[in-house]
Amino acid sequence: MDTFQKAEARALELRRELAHHNHRYYVLDSPEISDAQYDALMRELQGLETAHPSLATPDSPTQRVGGAPVDDFGEVVHSAPMLSLANLFDDAGLVEFEDRIRKLTGLTQVAYVCEPKLDGLAISLRYENGRFVQGATRGDGTTGEDVTSNLRTIRSLPMELFPLDAGVKVPKRLEVRGEVFIRKEDFRKLNEKREEAGEPLFANPRNAAAGSLRQLDPKVTASRPLTVYLYECVPSEDLPAFKSHVEKLEHLRKLGLPINTYVRVEGVDGIRKAYDDSLKGRHALPFEVDGMVVKVDEEDLRRRLGQVSKSPRWAVAYKFPPEEESTEVQNIGIQVGRTGALTPVAHLRPVKVGGVTVSRATLHNEDELRRKDVRQGDTVFVRRAGDVIPEIVSVVLSKRPADSRPFEFPAHCPVCGAAAAKDEDGAIIRCTGASCPAQLVEKIRHFASRLAMDIEGLGDKLATQLVATGTVKSFADVYGLTKEKLLTLERMGDKSAENLLAAIEHSKQTTQRRFLYSLGIRHVGDATAKAMAEAFPEVHRLFTATLEDITRVKDVGPVMAQVIHTFFQEPQNQQAVEALLKAGVSPAPPQVSTSGPFLGKTVVLTGGMSGMSREQAKEEVERRGGKVSGSVSRKTDFVVAGEDAGSKLKKAQELGVRILDEQAFLLMLQGDARG
Numbered sequence: 001m002d003t004f005q006k007a008e009a010r011a012l013e014l015r016r017e018l019a020h021h022n023h024r025y026y027v028l029d030s031p032e033i034s035d036a037q038y039d040a041l042m043r044e045l046q047g048l049e050t051a052h053p054s055l056a057t058p059d060s061p062t063q064r065v066g067g068a069p070v071d072d073f074g075e076v077v078h079s080a081p082m083l084s085l086a087n088l089f090d091d092a093g094l095v096e097f098e099d100r101i102r103k104l105t106g107l108t109q110v111a112y113v114c115e116p117k118l119d120g121l122a123i124s125l126r127y128e129n130g131r132f133v134q135g136a137t138r139g140d141g142t143t144g145e146d147v148t149s150n151l152r153t154i155r156s157l158p159m160e161l162f163p164l165d166a167g168v169k170v171p172k173r174l175e176v177r178g179e180v181f182i183r184k185e186d187f188r189k190l191n192e193k194r195e196e197a198g199e200p201l202f203a204n205p206r207n208a209a210a211g212s213l214r215q216l217d218p219k220v221t222a223s224r225p226l227t228v229y230l231y232e233c234v235p236s237e238d239l240p241a242f243k244s245h246v247e248k249l250e251h252l253r254k255l256g257l258p259i260n261t262y263v264r265v266e267g268v269d270g271i272r273k274a275y276d277d278s279l280k281g282r283h284a285l286p287f288e289v290d291g292m293v294v295k296v297d298e299e300d301l302r303r304r305l306g307q308v309s310k311s312p313r314w315a316v317a318y319k320f321p322p323e324e325e326s327t328e329v330q331n332i333g334i335q336v337g338r339t340g341a342l343t344p345v346a347h348l349r350p351v352k353v354g355g356v357t358v359s360r361a362t363l364h365n366e367d368e369l370r371r372k373d374v375r376q377g378d379t380v381f382v383r384r385a386g387d388v389i390p391e392i393v394s395v396v397l398s399k400r401p402a403d404s405r406p407f408e409f410p411a412h413c414p415v416c417g418a419a420a421a422k423d424e425d426g427a428i429i430r431c432t433g434a435s436c437p438a439q440l441v442e443k444i445r446h447f448a449s450r451l452a453m454d455i456e457g458l459g460d461k462l463a464t465q466l467v468a469t470g471t472v473k474s475f476a477d478v479y480g481l482t483k484e485k486l487l488t489l490e491r492m493g494d495k496s497a498e499n500l501l502a503a504i505e506h507s508k509q510t511t512q513r514r515f516l517y518s519l520g521i522r523h524v525g526d527a528t529a530k531a532m533a534e535a536f537p538e539v540h541r542l543f544t545a546t547l548e549d550i551t552r553v554k555d556v557g558p559v560m561a562q563v564i565h566t567f568f569q570e571p572q573n574q575q576a577v578e579a580l581l582k583a584g585v586s587p588a589p590p591q592v593s594t595s596g597p598f599l600g601k602t603v604v605l606t607g608g609m610s611g612m613s614r615e616q617a618k619e620e621v622e623r624r625g626g627k628v629s630g631s632v633s634r635k636t637d638f639v640v641a642g643e644d645a646g647s648k649l650k651k652a653q654e655l656g657v658r659i660l661d662e663q664a665f666l667l668m669l670q671g672d673a674r675g
């Protein structure tokens with residue numbers, strides 16, 4: 001074998017291994033190797049592909065980060081139409097559905113499959129000789145959009161089929177259908193990151209999934225936590241003749257495709273019970289469902305039943321009643337964010353939705369507000385989207401007061417009066433006032449927040465007071481605060497003032513990551529700040545960095561790079577940074593470990609510690625090259641259990657994960673000299 005052949009053989013082996021570990025991690029949630037070991041395999045493959053570029057095919061796992069942007073999506077004509085499902089809403093509808101099937105088939109006993117109706121968007125995927133070659137959205141059912149490059153970034157979707165079972169043959173051609181969606185937990189984190197970065201929030205997981213899959217730049221898609229489940233495939237001679245749906249799903253699973261495991265087979269009577277169970281259990285599911293899909297299990301019967309217009313006769317969507325309530329819009333206000341974003345917010349007569357009282361609902365932006373045409377005095381339906389953010393679903397027009405007028409988006413900032421202007425992408429309207437007090441309050445609050453300078457006691461209220469009284473006009477003014485000045489503020493006592501000053505003093509010794517995050521640059525959340533701190537350990541280097549230098553930073557896309565570049569070119573911002581350094585703020589460069597017990601390990605922190613805060617513990621682990629995760633699984637290396645550790649400790653015990661008490665944790669930190 002020559003060098004190339006050797007490299008090619010090793011690359012194939014690595015791809016197979018990586019696909020296997022990817023499946024264990026993203027589909028089964030049960031990895032066999034550590035993240036560091038996985039990264040090492042990936043690096044080896046990257047090395048081979050750099051040395052032999054022809055090995056870097058688009059389906060290589062190294063390409064998950066996203067390929068080149070496109071101007072437009074191409075069209076894909078589906079090999080068989082992508083049907084949709086007829087909906088039913090109550091038991092009477094179900095009875096009708098069953099009756100029809102009994103009549104048409106002449107059978108009294110029919111087996112049905114009950115599956116969660118995933119609330120995402122439908123996709124169709126083509127594999128040829130086991131390689132993923134094309135993927136498309138549903139479109140009008142006949143023709144969809146070619147979103148192949150974006151689908152390649154979805155980690156749970158195999159780019160190459162490596163059967164889990166030796167008896168299963170990879171088909172020459174395979175067309176599978178399923179749903180792309182975002183899990184609730186990932187959605188929450190995604191929005192949290194967007195909030196931190198001053199970006200508009202997604203209304204719900206479905207919108208976030210749809211928006212992410214239809215990005216022209218696959219790198220953006222790659223940064224979104226999309227996932228996928230497959231639930232059907234187009235019949236073909238390359239596949240065994242499946243007798244039932246369940247058999248088909250099992251076959252797809254054995255081919256290495258991600259399949260939803262919440263599937264039940266029931267007789268007629270079982271459907272009702274399955275529906276009640278899934279209705280009750282919907283909040284406990286890790287993803288959003290908007291109903292239950294009932295499908296005839298037997299493939300032969302399906303063929304006999306056929307379809308009417310665009311829906312099959314053999315399946316139906318039994319929808320859940322929406323968790324919505326009606327209430328009244330008392331007024332519509334404009335909230336001013338840290339980056340000047342003006343967000344319309346509806347103030348509602350408080351109402352309970354799904355057990356939680358809702359009194360405000362975001363209207364997101366001007367376009368959304370126009371589209372929904374929500375007005376003061378309107379009766380509206382609200383729901384909690386993604387189990388978190390309350391949202392207005394619709395207006396009850398019949399109850400609209402006769403004298404109501406459309407809400408006029410203000411042309412000026414309601415707080416400082418500066419002109420309001422549309423963003424580059426046209427979605428957000430921002431206040432252009434350089435010294436807008438509302439923005440300043442948000443900026444100071446962000447500056448002092450936990451992941452930023454971590455100044456305890458400097459929250460929303462105090463920030464508002466400091467700005468309103470003119471005591472604080474810039475970040476550096478925080479470091480010029482004295483006890484006398486603080487005591488002039490309403491409700492500020494001796495003790496609180498002293499504590500606050502101590503916290504301010506303490507915050508001076510900080511890290512470059514916190515420092516960069518605290519500046520409140522648009523798009524720069526904690527994760528970006530971390531990557532930026534690694535690339536630019538000293539802040540002055542950002543004053544002279546070129547746009548290209550910044551674009552090279554991990555996970556920083558062109559739009560983000562532009563914003564960061566402009567920020568550090570602006571003399572006012574340079575002065576703000578200098579003033580902070582002059583006031584004694586001292587950001588330490590990140591220290592990177594090359595060895596030690598936490599390097600490449602995943603650690604979960606639970607319970608309280610007496611010696612340090614959760615944040616500090618996290619920082620210590622990360623500084624040593626470890627990763628802190630929020631939940632315990634088999635891939636966790638250590639669980640640090642402090643006082644009153646609860647369910648996470650229990651789970652760690654069950655899974656046999658190594659548990660450290662506070663003292664053992666501190667010893668390990670000390671033993672590792674990199675601290």
Ligand code: IVH
Nearest residue numbers: 083084085115116117118121122231293312
């Ligand atoms: S089967 C002909 N199964 O619901 C079969 N669809 O209203 C059509 N959906 O476009 C699809 N979960 O986006 C099927 N377990 C599931 C589903 C599901 C969600 C969506 C899918 C489809 C829509 C039909």
